[in-house]
Amino acid sequence: MILISNSIVDLEKVIFVINFICFGIHLFYILFFHLRVSLHRNNNFSQGSTKVSIIICARNERRNLALYLESFLKQDYENFEVIVVNDRSWDNSLIVLNELAKNYKKLKIVDIPDNETDHFGKKFALTLGIKAAQFEHILLTDADCKPSSDLWLAKMVNEFNQNVDIVLGASTYEKKKGFLNKLIRFDTAQIAVNYLGFAKANLPYMGVGRNLGYKKKNYERASGFKSHYHLASGDDDLLINQIANKNNTNILLDKDGITISIPENSWKKWIMQKSRHHTTNKYYKLKHKAILTMQYMAILLFYSSGFFLVSTDEYWIYFGMFFCIKLCLAPLIYYKPFKILLCKDLLLLYPFYEFILLICQPIFQINWKKT
Template identity: 35%
Template structure:
């Protein structure tokens, strides 16, 4: 008596090839989500259980480079100046602003004596402006720990500096943080923008937790002043537009002790993304400098994207072949692994999203997952074209 087809294990060769491919790329994707992307969330859970009872906190200098940001400085700078921290200063470098920045800083200085401000000379304004401004701020800093953010960012809590100070008290040389985006509900592609920012953060923070740091963002990172001078400042990235944060960290992180802060109190947040074009400009900066990164990060995440699309292709091939030739076990297997991957992905992204306050995900996660690499490719072309026109 012949067994029904579903119980007949004498399947044709295409079944074994397709099912093998589905299982292989499913396994690779599982490794990325459970052992890489999940790292920041797990790291924060463990950190919460091992917070020190006493703290020997180092002195900190917060450095901000600003150009025509008087409105943002007025809104956000007090939250930095009023941090709950024993010993810190805030240095704002005015990059030739033509708005009320100078008047505002002088006024704030009357109330906050630990605020210092300097400026980039007019004749040097267009010569590597941001790098020069940060160099002036770093030279003016009296403390060894330098904490960087932008004029359009605000700390998520009054313990922002304290979270970084705790990490440096462990002997770290560099500490990387995360910046949340507050995107208005009327902004086009709002949920995708939040997702994209979350994935970007998970990538560089995950590898940092795993001991393979490759970048940081100038909206929330810190390092020791002595490192800056050991590396001769930004000289190694002086010929590249931008890169005063991610490229600089990329070039020095492999030789130093790197820590990570991902607690809600350690984050900064920004509402700078008020339309699609602002987001494109912000993201394109990192996509342009990314091509100059050294190390394995591009290969690691390039392979993740490659395996992801091969997984989807294998699943579609399995379903299509199964429907054409009536191979229902192959259809069931393909759909099963597609669902399991989605559930794992939803679990990991959901947990991380709650930690980083990056929105809620459901079926939209499937479409974001497919679309993001294409969007990055499009934005990278835009960034390269923009930088060619500048030269």
């Protein structure tokens, strides 16, 4: 009995040490990477004259094009064009585009006819869009997105300069009723804080195609999407992972410089979307995979070991203390970015949403392997 008792005590100590180390690692990521986003200041704003091509790929987006495209065409900026690649649509998207083109000379349409024998993806459409672009500076967004203001274009362009070739913007989702909407918005904000924080720490590893800018020369130097053309995803994160570095990348986090998208309205669709995104992770640079894996494992082991410690007589108080520190830090560290991303209502339950997403990760992985 004494041996068993000693073994239990030793096990509790080991698990406590694991919990303590993981909390320390997790705290490091919060303070070293995420805090940088809260402290970030954008460049002093001034209306520039840089010529810009906005590229939007749209497949069967008739309704969204009718709702949102004009908000891009009406940006408070002088020198720009909007290229919409109609990607094999059969829902009369082309009719909507042609009607808009009558009123907006800035709108250029690239039409890819629907052909059931071809299986081109978004990367093919983007390739044609970039090829059609007149200007060196390119901004990407999606057909189901709308800019947060008529200064979106000017704000994004303002972060470019002679040395900065890539601007990582942020995007969020509309606030709607329901738990799924809260989880999607939290996940999106958390991902944004992560990749923006890494970029601020000179480790840019991804961007999102809903709000992303780069110079055409960088795309051409990378031979476009050639290295990952066989993947359905990766037109944004894998390209940025390939071409971004500490010297050529800047970020923008501004209430007038984000884009707002329509969230998925069913668990199945959201899980499929997240699973597709997981197909690109293994193609990241080794250093990025290592540091992101450590980040994920630290938070996973922190919670899993914490659940064990809660049942102990001696160590539950330490886990409770760590958890309270985390609970208090969340509003301080994440208030600014979450407010800009229209997610400040989620801060009080930050650990809860974080834990739910951890539980969901195996589901994303299983679905990814099935695809």
